[in-house]
Structure formats: C-alpha cells, structure tokens
Amino acid sequence: MHLEQQLTTAIQQAFQQALGLAVELSAIALQPTAKEFEGAYTFVTFSWSGRCQQRPEAVANQLGEWLKENSTLVVDFNVVKGFLNLVIGDRVWLTQLSAIGADANFGVAAPNGKKVVIEFSSPNTNKPLHLGHLRNNFLGHAMAGIMKATGHEVHKVNLVNDRGIHICKSMVAYQQYGQGETPETEALKGDHFVGKYYVKFDQVYKEQVAALTKALGDPVRAAKEAPSLLEAQQMLRKWEEGDKAVRALWEMMNGWVYQGFAATYQQLGITFDKTYYESETYLLGKKVVEEGLSLGVFRQEQDGSVWADLTEEGLDRKLVLRADGTSVYMTQDLGVADLRYADYHFDQLLYVVGNEQDYHFAVLFKLMQKLGRSYAPAMHHLSYGMVDLPTGKMKSREGTVVDADQLMEEMVRTAAQHTQALGKIDSFSQEEAAALYSMLAMGALKYFLLRVEAKKRILFDPEASIDFQGHTGPSIQYTHARIAAILRKAKEQGIAYQEGGVADSLPLQPAEREVIMQLYAFPKKLQESAEGYSPAILAQYVFNLAKGYNKLYAALPILHEKDAALQLLRVQLSAAVARVIKKSMQLLGIAVPNKM
RNA sequence: GGUUCCGUAGCUCAACUGGAUAGAGCAGCUGCCUUCUAAGCAGCAGGUUUCAGGUUCGAGCCCUGACGGAAUCACCA
Incomplete structure (x- = not known):
C-alpha cells in the first residue's frame, strides 16, 4: 500500500485511540513537510482543534506520540504550532527504493481499459508550421504519452485542414504567378513553397483592396470585391463541384505540403495513429443539423440558415449552417464528433486547440449535450495560450512568424x-x-x-x-x-x-x-x-x-x-x-x- | 460593451489545489574542475504576489470591486 495511505490510516487510528474521535479517512489530508523542518509528511491540525476541544499543538502532540509509538513508519515527530511533522524511518525509504528498483515499469500504471482519443496538430495545408503549432504538437504528443502511462488506451489523431478558402488563396496565387515552378526547381521544402504563394496572395489582395478603395471610396466593399478574392471564392465553388482541373491543382499542391510536413513531423518525433482530412469530413455535420432541427435543438430562419440558441445557457446564438446550405466550422465539428465516437467509442475525447477557440468548444460541447449524445461529457478541450512575440501575435500572412x-x-x-x-x-x-x-x-x-x-x-x-x-x-x-x-x-x-x-x-x-x-x-x-x-x-x-x-x-x-x-x-x-x-x-x- | 483567461523578483516561470519565513532558472556579483561529465554545485543580492476591500485560525490561491494585458462574441477557420 502507498505510504500516504498507510499514514492516513494510521492517523485515523491515532484519532480514535489517542483522542477518542471517529474520523473519516477522506477527511485526513497530508502534505509534504516544508524544507526547513525535519520530516517527510505534515498533518495540519488547526481545523481539528474545535472537534477535539483542544489547542492545535495539543492535538498534534497526542497524534504524534501515538504514531511514534504504534506506527512502523513514523520514527519521530515534531510539532510547530498546528503542524505535525512526521519523520519516516530510513528503513522505509530504502525499502521503497528497493521496490522502485525491482519494478522495471515503475510509475507506469496497468491498463485501465479506458480509451482516450487525442486530436492535435491539425495543420492547415496552405503554410508551413510555426512556433505556435509546435506548442500544439508537443502538448498533444506529451499528453498521449502521459495518458498511456497512466493506463489509458490512447489514439492520436490528426485532422488536416486541407480545404477551404485559405487553401484556394494559395492555389490562385500559384496559378497566376507560379509559372511552372515546383519545390524541386526552387529547392524549397514543399510546405514552404506553398506558403510562399499564400503570402503572395495576401500581398496582391492588399494592393487590390487599396486601389479599389481609392476607386470606389468604400473600403468595406473593396475588401469584398477585390478580384483575387473573387477568384479564390470562385475556385472554392469549383472545388466543391469537383472540377477536375481545380482538384488536380489542389492535389498537387497539397501533395507538396504533405511531403514538407512529413519531414517536419519526422524531426519533431511526432506520429499519429490516424489522419483525417477535412475534405472527407466537412459534409458529415449536415445530417446532424437535420437531426437537431427535428429535435428542436436548432431552428431555421426565413433565409434558410440554421441556428442554435444557447442564450439560456449563458452563451450566444450560433450559426450551424449557412443560408446557402454550406457548412461552417461548427457544422463540421458536430459531424466529426460522431465519427470519432463511431470509430473509437472513446471514454475521453481530448481536443488540443488554442484558446482562441475556447468559445467554439464551449458551444460544441453544449450542442452535443443538447443533441443527447451520451459521450458529450467525455469531451474536453485542452486549451493553450498563444506563443507571442515581443511585437505581438504571429501572423502567417504577414510573415511575422517564427518558422x-x-x-x-x-x-x-x-x-x-x-x-x-x-x-x-x-x-x-x-x-x-x-x-x-x-x-x-x-x-x-x-x-x-x-x-x-x-x-x-x-x-x-x-x-x-x-x-x-x-x-x-x-x-x-x-x-x-x-x-x-x-x-x-x-x-x-x-x-x-x-x-x-x-x-x-x-x-x-x-x-x-x-x-x-x-x-x-x-x-x-x-x-x-x-x-x-x-x-x-x-x-x-x-x-x-x-x-x-x-x-x-x-x-x-x-x-x-x-x-x-x-x-x-x-x-x-x-x-x-x-x-x-x-x-x-x-x-x-x-x-x-x-x-x- | 458582454463573456472567458492571465497579472508573482529586472526577465522567463514554480508554489502539491487554503498552510509554516512565496521558490527555481536567466541576467549581476563571490567561490568550486590534477576524485566519478562545471550543460553542474555552493553562496550573495533581488518581493507590499497589480491595487482596494472581504471571508478564514491562516489568502499568491476563495469572494467583491477597480486597474492592466489577451482571447472571443462573424453566413471566417
């Protein structure tokens, strides 16, 4: 049995025998003894003073005497105010060291039959990884190791964000300015090569917006109507329609990025048990939205958009499907959650995602609960803070990132x-x-x-x-x-x-x-x-x-x-x-x- | 503006979930390599834990209110 358990049990007996008090085991808490005092564990008696009708020192002294007399663990004690410091015999520590040495898997728990899915990394395929992504990857990978060592069956999954308007931006820029260049001709890692065009797009877009703002006198309209953006949106529609040329370009560019990522993951020492792609999962949530509508959890507006009203839960109204019937991020996550459960029947689902998405996950978990998903309480967001530079937040588009x-x-x-x-x-x-x-x-x-x-x-x-x-x-x-x-x-x-x-x-x-x-x-x-x-x-x-x-x-x-x-x-x-x-x-x- | 998170030594972080005189590292200063690896060790200096109240035997930690910073509240992801 664990030392601390033995000690708390002994203290329970000491209360009974020395002070005639029946005490629940769970009420006895030990803490490590502060460095400047002699002892290994400390029991604090202030809060027991009332129940014992004695001063804290007196309680501590009587418990200490009894323990020294009757416990094989406690060889000595000292009392400072209400702190009972217990000295554990060297023999006990040496026995423990022996046990630690004899146990080749010391510290590692036996399998507990609980299944944990950890989703992390989840890169976008339009740019290389930066320092912020590294924090995500390291956290996810470390959590996987730790959960495994505490007995869980762990599955590491990656959900690659391989579609969407941001990917199309790189594609548009490459189409116009790429001139047949490839990572090989430029001697660049694939993800960096593609990232170059993402930055290029943003430059061009900004110039266009500036010019258009002058011409129209309306910066908001200019931002929406810049030709490059319209092209990217057009490309996204074509992608969704399955246009052969667009899909081919998409696959080629993503292929370059994956080669680059593979090298980076290799150096990071990070692996996954399964990789999902958004291009294969982004439509899944639509069924969940229909289900939510029939359950009355969601409501459809005149224009066809579908919303969840969480104002009673202290959250907001949240869009789950656009008026044109296309998915938003939330739509997708609703569907992916079901997919995860179908794939793994997890006891815990851990999302390693930055704290900028705290609200998103609060909503997601609430929605899964309202949809009656039994696994909703098993979902958890491991939220982490951004890695900032002295100059502020890192922004890929503006090139202010630590690559x-x-x-x-x-x-x-x-x-x-x-x-x-x-x-x-x-x-x-x-x-x-x-x-x-x-x-x-x-x-x-x-x-x-x-x-x-x-x-x-x-x-x-x-x-x-x-x-x-x-x-x-x-x-x-x-x-x-x-x-x-x-x-x-x-x-x-x-x-x-x-x-x-x-x-x-x-x-x-x-x-x-x-x-x-x-x-x-x-x-x-x-x-x-x-x-x-x-x-x-x-x-x-x-x-x-x-x-x-x-x-x-x-x-x-x-x-x-x-x-x-x-x-x-x-x-x-x-x-x-x-x-x-x-x-x-x-x-x-x-x-x-x-x-x- | 609403919500959430953060605020500890010059800087980067701890503090065993409410316990004792708030601890480490970096930077600065002093020592220690003809005994096992000096990427280390010993020491000095550095603090009104942002501020003001409150609860408690006891508060960096809990409550209230300020102040400062961040995130979020999109038919973005």
Missing part, C-alpha cells in the same frame, strides 16, 4: 557549438554527433514549450535564443548522461548492482533521502499530470528530480565511496534516477543521451 523548421535548424547549430566547445564527445562519429545535436536541440525546444502551464501564453523573444543551461531540457539530459557515465564505470569496475535488493539498514544522508522521496513521488506526479491535462507538472517534476540528484552528486562520492555498501546504494539510487528521468522525458517526447 518551425528554421528555428529547429538554428537550435541544432547552437547545440553543436555548445557541444563542440565543451569537447566531450570527440570519440563520436559524424552521424552520432549529428544525432546528439538534434536530440539536444529538440530537448531544449520541447522543454521550453512544455514547462509552462498550457493555458498561459508564452512570450518568445527571437533575439534571446532558447537556453541550454539552467531550467532547460539539456540540463536534464545532461544529468542523465552523467549518471550513464557512472553506471558504465561501475560495470567496468565490476560493481555488480541489481536495482532491487537494496540493503535496508544503511544510514541515509539528507541528499539521498531527498532523492528517494522524489523518486517515490513519480507515480503521483504522473497521475496529477494526466488528471490535470498538464505536461507542465511532469516537466517541473523531472527538473526537480535532476536538480536533487545533481545536489547529491556534488555532495557525496559515488564510485569513490570507500564503504562498499554505501557505494552500492548510491549506484542503485543513481540507476533508479536515470530510469525515472528517461521515462519522464520520454513521456514528454524528449530523448536523453548516454553521453554529451
């Missing part, structure tokens, strides 16, 4: 410079070195984006490059490499260690105890991370673990320890830390090296 491919390239270069300057990997082949640079670059980037709580916006200053020192991915990766070196040497020196079988009668140094406690907290942190849909919790955890280990590393000899039993213990402890660091980072989507 993902370019950023990764720069970071790989920086990683290479750092590594070469330190000169610790001279024995590496070119390929090995390149793999390491990439691993470190991605570690820095991913950790940078994952360590911040999802809902907060991130400010990224392109002038100040992402660090490789301090509270960063590479510093955690470094800790792993350090331990790996120790373990290699231990083997060379013939120190035969098994991770289980830790001697339980050794005295522990504070640094060792601290690290064991941190290791022990891993499953709990993982659980919190999953329940809170928060990779940041795991990211913070693994940094603290690495920091705790580095402290130990600086304070105590490991292989140089003369006492064989202590030496063995420290090697075993090191091995366990390496394993948990590796696992945590892996769940976050970050690889760790054995040498750097």
Whole structure:
C-alpha cells in the first residue's frame, strides 16, 4: 500500500485511540513537510482543534506520540504550532527504493481499459508550421504519452485542414504567378513553397483592396470585391463541384505540403495513429443539423440558415449552417464528433486547440449535450495560450512568424557549438554527433514549450535564443548522461548492482533521502499530470528530480565511496534516477543521451 | 460593451489545489574542475504576489470591486 495511505490510516487510528474521535479517512489530508523542518509528511491540525476541544499543538502532540509509538513508519515527530511533522524511518525509504528498483515499469500504471482519443496538430495545408503549432504538437504528443502511462488506451489523431478558402488563396496565387515552378526547381521544402504563394496572395489582395478603395471610396466593399478574392471564392465553388482541373491543382499542391510536413513531423518525433482530412469530413455535420432541427435543438430562419440558441445557457446564438446550405466550422465539428465516437467509442475525447477557440468548444460541447449524445461529457478541450512575440501575435500572412523548421535548424547549430566547445564527445562519429545535436536541440525546444502551464501564453523573444543551461531540457539530459557515465564505470569496475535488493539498514544522508522521496513521488506526479491535462507538472517534476540528484552528486562520492555498501546504494539510487528521468522525458517526447 | 483567461523578483516561470519565513532558472556579483561529465554545485543580492476591500485560525490561491494585458462574441477557420 502507498505510504500516504498507510499514514492516513494510521492517523485515523491515532484519532480514535489517542483522542477518542471517529474520523473519516477522506477527511485526513497530508502534505509534504516544508524544507526547513525535519520530516517527510505534515498533518495540519488547526481545523481539528474545535472537534477535539483542544489547542492545535495539543492535538498534534497526542497524534504524534501515538504514531511514534504504534506506527512502523513514523520514527519521530515534531510539532510547530498546528503542524505535525512526521519523520519516516530510513528503513522505509530504502525499502521503497528497493521496490522502485525491482519494478522495471515503475510509475507506469496497468491498463485501465479506458480509451482516450487525442486530436492535435491539425495543420492547415496552405503554410508551413510555426512556433505556435509546435506548442500544439508537443502538448498533444506529451499528453498521449502521459495518458498511456497512466493506463489509458490512447489514439492520436490528426485532422488536416486541407480545404477551404485559405487553401484556394494559395492555389490562385500559384496559378497566376507560379509559372511552372515546383519545390524541386526552387529547392524549397514543399510546405514552404506553398506558403510562399499564400503570402503572395495576401500581398496582391492588399494592393487590390487599396486601389479599389481609392476607386470606389468604400473600403468595406473593396475588401469584398477585390478580384483575387473573387477568384479564390470562385475556385472554392469549383472545388466543391469537383472540377477536375481545380482538384488536380489542389492535389498537387497539397501533395507538396504533405511531403514538407512529413519531414517536419519526422524531426519533431511526432506520429499519429490516424489522419483525417477535412475534405472527407466537412459534409458529415449536415445530417446532424437535420437531426437537431427535428429535435428542436436548432431552428431555421426565413433565409434558410440554421441556428442554435444557447442564450439560456449563458452563451450566444450560433450559426450551424449557412443560408446557402454550406457548412461552417461548427457544422463540421458536430459531424466529426460522431465519427470519432463511431470509430473509437472513446471514454475521453481530448481536443488540443488554442484558446482562441475556447468559445467554439464551449458551444460544441453544449450542442452535443443538447443533441443527447451520451459521450458529450467525455469531451474536453485542452486549451493553450498563444506563443507571442515581443511585437505581438504571429501572423502567417504577414510573415511575422517564427518558422518551425528554421528555428529547429538554428537550435541544432547552437547545440553543436555548445557541444563542440565543451569537447566531450570527440570519440563520436559524424552521424552520432549529428544525432546528439538534434536530440539536444529538440530537448531544449520541447522543454521550453512544455514547462509552462498550457493555458498561459508564452512570450518568445527571437533575439534571446532558447537556453541550454539552467531550467532547460539539456540540463536534464545532461544529468542523465552523467549518471550513464557512472553506471558504465561501475560495470567496468565490476560493481555488480541489481536495482532491487537494496540493503535496508544503511544510514541515509539528507541528499539521498531527498532523492528517494522524489523518486517515490513519480507515480503521483504522473497521475496529477494526466488528471490535470498538464505536461507542465511532469516537466517541473523531472527538473526537480535532476536538480536533487545533481545536489547529491556534488555532495557525496559515488564510485569513490570507500564503504562498499554505501557505494552500492548510491549506484542503485543513481540507476533508479536515470530510469525515472528517461521515462519522464520520454513521456514528454524528449530523448536523453548516454553521453554529451 | 458582454463573456472567458492571465497579472508573482529586472526577465522567463514554480508554489502539491487554503498552510509554516512565496521558490527555481536567466541576467549581476563571490567561490568550486590534477576524485566519478562545471550543460553542474555552493553562496550573495533581488518581493507590499497589480491595487482596494472581504471571508478564514491562516489568502499568491476563495469572494467583491477597480486597474492592466489577451482571447472571443462573424453566413471566417
């Protein structure tokens, strides 16, 4: 049984025996003891003072006495005001370390039979990925790992936004200005090649609007009637009609983009179990709209448009079908939700989408509920803040974006410079070195984006490059490499260690105890991370673990320890830390090296 | 204007869901590599947690109201 459970049960008994009070187990909460006091767990007695008719200190003292006397876990206690600090015996911690070592899958929960679908990435096929997309991808991928490790059956799905007016804009621009160019002739990655025309369209469009505004004296009309826009709209209609030439152009350009995306995903280390395309799903919602009409959930206006009225729920009126019968975003999402459920019968459906769509999802979930979908409560929006620049929001059309491919390239270069300057990997082949640079670059980037709580916006200053020192991915990766070196040497020196079988009668140094406690907290942190849909919790955890280990590393000899039993213990402890660091980072989507 | 989210050290972020003297990293300053990887460790300095009230034994966290920032409220996606 878990230590904390054992302790709360013991405290329950202590209340009964020492104070004659029957207390519910769920009412007893423990917290970690603050660093400046002795002890591992703290029970706060202020709120019990009334029920016990005694001062908090008195309650704490009596509970403490009883626990020290009767609990095998508690070897000592101290009371500060209403805080009862419980000291757990070293034997207990060593036993736990032994158990951690013996469990090859420590922290990973057994399958719980719950099915989770995580939708993330969902790129548009008219432009390359930028830093904001990276946050989405990393969050989705990390959540998938975390949910899997907490026992869920996880399905990662991508819904590619491959149709619509924005795609047609790139197509129009290419048709007019492309002159037979291809990614090959221009030596450009496919997504960047297509993105170039999306930007080109916007330039042309703006010039036309400006000219037209002068001619008409009406900026609103000009914005709607600019020839390039009309062409794009015309192209969208042709696309929907299935016009052969338009479809061929569309397929060719999307094909280029997919090639580019494949390379980017490859470098990101991100994969999907299934990819959906909007071009195949955008019509699905129309049936749901009809169903909603017959149920009275939606209402049709004179002009034929269909609306949902959510004013009673504190939301607004929302369009679900245009007057001309074509779909809007919401129409599509209604249909796709049903499709997801039909495909997976999920217990949870997680949408990783930016907070600019908070309202959209609030409406979507409410509508699914009103439509009587049993799975409506299982839908959740993992909303995250934008990645902003000092100059404001990133805008693809205006070219004010931090391009993902370019950023990764720069970071790989920086990683290479750092590594070469330190000169610790001279024995590496070119390929090995390149793999390491990439691993470190991605570690820095991913950790940078994952360590911040999802809902907060991130400010990224392109002038100040992402660090490789301090509270960063590479510093955690470094800790792993350090331990790996120790373990290699231990083997060379013939120190035969098994991770289980830790001697339980050794005295522990504070640094060792601290690290064991941190290791022990891993499953709990993982659980919190999953329940809170928060990779940041795991990211913070693994940094603290690495920091705790580095402290130990600086304070105590490991292989140089003369006492064989202590030496063995420290090697075993090191091995366990390496394993948990590796696992945590892996769940976050970050690889760790054995040498750097 | 309505709704939602955010506001913590010069900067970037934590704070175990209401607990003890609010902690890390970066930047600045001081030390530590002829013992295991210095991408590390030890230390100094840095705070009226935006402000004003309230609830509570106890508030960065909960409530009310200001102030500042962001998103959204489209027959856009």
